[in-house]
Amino acid sequence: MVFSFFTRKAIDMIEFTNVDKVYPNKVKALENINLKIEKGEFVAVIGLSGAGKSTLIRCINRMHDITSGSLVVDGTNVGKLKGKEIRNFRKKIGMIFQSFNLITRTTVIKNVLVSFVPQLSFWRKMTGIFSKEHKLQALTALDQVGILEKAYIRVDQLSGGQQQRVALARTLAQNPTILLADEPIASLDPVTSKQVMDDFKRINQEMDMTVLLNIHHVEVALEYADRIIGVREGQIVYDGSANEVTDEVLDYIYKGKIGEVKQEMYKEGAYV
Amino acid sequence: MNAIEKQLYAKPSKNSYIYVISAVLLGLMIWSLFVIDFGSMEESGWAIAKNILLGIVTPDLDFLLDFTTQGVMYLLVETIAIAFLGTILGAMLAIPFAFLSASNVVPKPVAFITRLLLIFIRTVPSLVYGLMFVRVAGQGPFTGVLTIALISIGMLAKLFVDAIEDLDTSIFESMTSIGCTTFEKIRFGIVPQLIAIFLSIGIYRFDMNLREASILGLVGAGGIGAPLIFAMNAYRWNEVGSILIGLVILILIVELWSNYMRNKLVRG
Amino acid sequence: MFDKIFPPKQVVLPNGKTVSEKRSRTPLIFVTVLIAVYLSIRFTNFEFSLLAKRGHEFFAIINEMIPPKWEYLPHLWQPLLDTIMMSILGSVLGSLVAVPIAYLAASNIVKNKVIVMVARIFLSILRTMPTLVSALIATFIFGLGTLAGTIAIFLFTLAYVGKLLYEQIENASMGAFEAMESIGITRIQAFRYAIFPQVLPNYLSTSLFCFEGNVRYAAILGYVGAGGIGLLLDEGLGWRDYASVGMILLMLAITVFLIETVSEYFRKKLI
Structure with missing residues (x-):
């Protein structure tokens, strides 16, 4: 234990240096972002809708381009990548979305197998036949999120929480170094939200995977994340431990609307 | 006028539509009574009706269960073959038409002209195509296949376009984040979605085509239609009975199968 | 398996x-x-x-x-009118007769299983009979002419509307029906006042839709001698007078298009 404490040196996974992001319609989405995230951290990004949470996360795997500054992810300078390099880089980064983004008319395992598609040989791509190793990896990923027995069932027969777990398994099968999640529980009810968040926490701890998620529900963020990043109007206005977040801090991040945000969540019934 | 009377006159407007439609229909119906020619009914009609009923009740069982090229069973199989091959050919031809008429794929004028062409293809009765193809390929089941293929294109293309426009493209976002190319997105994101829907549409059309194929024989395009009309013209009502029984049973079975399969494909 | x-x-x-x-x-x-x-x-x-x-x-x-033979147009009006009238009369009568049969085939209204089964089998068999075949049979019974065509369309409409109507009746909410029965109103009257209003818009819409299709079917019935424009089509193709056939098809397309547009307008209003 002591030994591991000493060897566990902080490794920078994500480093934003003076990053700006301006959309083509001149809207400034991110402004002077400086941020360092280390391996194994569990980070939640909070803020009002439109504050730039989603943009921040999507820059990391180059779903959005940054306008200026530098962004280094796992030793790769993301801004400099081109074409095929971007696709190869993305393979290392898993991403989960609010709307699950699954092919509902086919089986669970086929959805998970999608994550191996970029590695397939030409004839496997044409026929859609996957190797046994890939199938085993996909099943193992399903086992990690606890829905192994659903492997051969069509996705449209699963509940919302189970579908988000399929998406999670698909991401795990990629064997990523970083897990990004864009509002992963926004369309789930409180009970399944908790299950999915527990999955994230477990993956973070057991596999020492960096997890970065943006989330609408402040209470959930405070409960699960080690570190909170508050975004307001494209700038980072809070960056620190989750236990140090005070009501004043929240009030500042949410421009004094924290009461409304909480009330809205009560109404949605998504309050955990 | 008190409140109750006001309420009485404030009826929802939907009813007035129903009244208008009913009145128009009634008027047209009365008019049509003068146009339809009721004088042609002959005395012998009742005798024939009785004979047809007798024929259906006492079908020619040997003929019904005959598997040689002259029997009902063979003719039914031939009808199925015409409908099946016609559906497959029609589905293959419909795919390019579907893309040509999808306004989010090709320029608007091209899509519009293709749609117009498809509407026209659908309006022409199948029998007319049958008669035209008889001129091209002669009498026989091959003509039936060509006819069925052509009449299927219109509806299949339209349903295919609807399916393409209804595609769930959210999967693209995830596949982009995994690092997939455009080809991979189509192959593993779109094709699996479309296969189920296209199959279900194809089965539905096969069900319809079987009915079409059974009448195309009347113009010499193969299948069970021609023997039916021969038997009727020769007043061999037992044979007519056998053919009708075979046809009705076949169509009912295919309809049940088609409903079951489509339910399974769409709902899983 | x-x-x-x-x-x-x-x-x-x-x-x-x-x-x-x-x-x-x-x-x-x-x-x-x-x-x-x-x-x-x-x-x-x-x-x-x-x-x-x-x-x-x-x-x-x-x-x-192409181009179609425009001089042929005057010969077309009467058969075209016949075709439309056959469709209208057959569709209206078929839709009307479909109501009592659908009533008998609805298992939530009629409790006698035998009657329900018989009504359903009757509808299924009628629906499977291709229109052209029933028209052919009708020409033998009722003689050549529009009457046979009308009968064929009547039978198909009866089967099609009847099937969809009994499914709608079975899906209708039964609360009002049961309440009326409990205060001593007869089943038929309870059906008239509790179920029929619920299914009426759908019923009319289905009938209109069936009518649209019937115009297309009616166009070919003349081939077996059941009246309407089909006879001319057969003649034109037989004599290889394709320019006239083109004219017939053009008129048919226009007619079908007009009828579909009008009918669609009313169907949208209904639902």
Whole structure:
């Protein structure tokens, strides 16, 4: 234990240096972002809708381009990548979305197998036949999120929480170094939200995977994340431990609307 | 006028539509009574009706269960073959038409002209195509296949376009984040979605085509239609009975199968 | 059945857990379809070479249809009117008669299982009979002419509307019906006041939709002598007078388009 404490040196996974992001319609989405995230951290990004949470996360795997500054992810300078390099880089980064983004008319395992598609040989791509190793990896990923027995069932027969777990398994099968999640529980009810968040926490701890998620529900963020990043109007206005977040801090991040945000969540019934 | 009377006159407007439609229909119906020619009914009609009923009740069982090229069973199989091959050919031809008429794929004028062409293809009765193809390929089941293929294109293309426009493209976002190319997105994101829907549409059309194929024989395009009309013209009502029984049973079975399969494909 | 012939494969994960993978049905379906295609080609004497050699004939016929023979137009009005009238009369009568039959076929209204079964089988058989075949039979019974065509359309409408109507009746909410029955109103009256208003818009819409289709069907009934424009089509094609056929088809397309547009307008208003 002591030994591991000493060897566990902080490794920078994500480093934003003076990053700006301006959309083509001149809207400034991110402004002077400086941020360092280390391996194994569990980070939640909070803020009002439109504050730039989603943009921040999507820059990391180059779903959005940054306008200026530098962004280094796992030793790769993301801004400099081109074409095929971007696709190869993305393979290392898993991403989960609010709307699950699954092919509902086919089986669970086929959805998970999608994550191996970029590695397939030409004839496997044409026929859609996957190797046994890939199938085993996909099943193992399903086992990690606890829905192994659903492997051969069509996705449209699963509940919302189970579908988000399929998406999670698909991401795990990629064997990523970083897990990004864009509002992963926004369309789930409180009970399944908790299950999915527990999955994230477990993956973070057991596999020492960096997890970065943006989330609408402040209470959930405070409960699960080690570190909170508050975004307001494209700038980072809070960056620190989750236990140090005070009501004043929240009030500042949410421009004094924290009461409304909480009330809205009560109404949605998504309050955990 | 008190409140109750006001309420009485404030009826929802939907009813007035129903009244208008009913009145128009009634008027047209009365008019049509003068146009339809009721004088042609002959005395012998009742005798024939009785004979047809007798024929259906006492079908020619040997003929019904005959598997040689002259029997009902063979003719039914031939009808199925015409409908099946016609559906497959029609589905293959419909795919390019579907893309040509999808306004989010090709320029608007091209899509519009293709749609117009498809509407026209659908309006022409199948029998007319049958008669035209008889001129091209002669009498026989091959003509039936060509006819069925052509009449299927219109509806299949339209349903295919609807399916393409209804595609769930959210999967693209995830596949982009995994690092997939455009080809991979189509192959593993779109094709699996479309296969189920296209199959279900194809089965539905096969069900319809079987009915079409059974009448195309009347113009010499193969299948069970021609023997039916021969038997009727020769007043061999037992044979007519056998053919009708075979046809009705076949169509009912295919309809049940088609409903079951489509339910399974769409709902899983 | 399938799982018995090809038992599920047991997959063992590296961590020792097993999961049973059902065999994919895709290969079996693929092979079946291939065999079916092969057999169908044999059965139908499918010859691609013939199509390649004589396929242009088809377009030659279409070429002759354009431009259509406008002088032929005056001859068309009467048969076209006959066709439309056959459709209207057959559709209206069929939709009306469909109501009592659908009543008898609705299992939530009629409790006698035998009556329900008989009504449903009657509707199924009628629906399976291709319109042209019933028209053919009708010409034998009622003689050549529009009456036979009207009967054929009547029978098809009855079967089509009847089936959809009894399904709608079975899906209607039964609360009001039961309440009326409990205060001593007869079943038929309770149906009239509790169920019928619920299904009325859908019923009218279905009937209109069926009418649209009937115009297309009616156009070919003349081929078997059941009146309407089909007789002219047959004659035109028989004499290879393709320019006249083109004129008929053009008029038919216009008529169908107009009827569909009007009917669609009313159907949208109804639902």
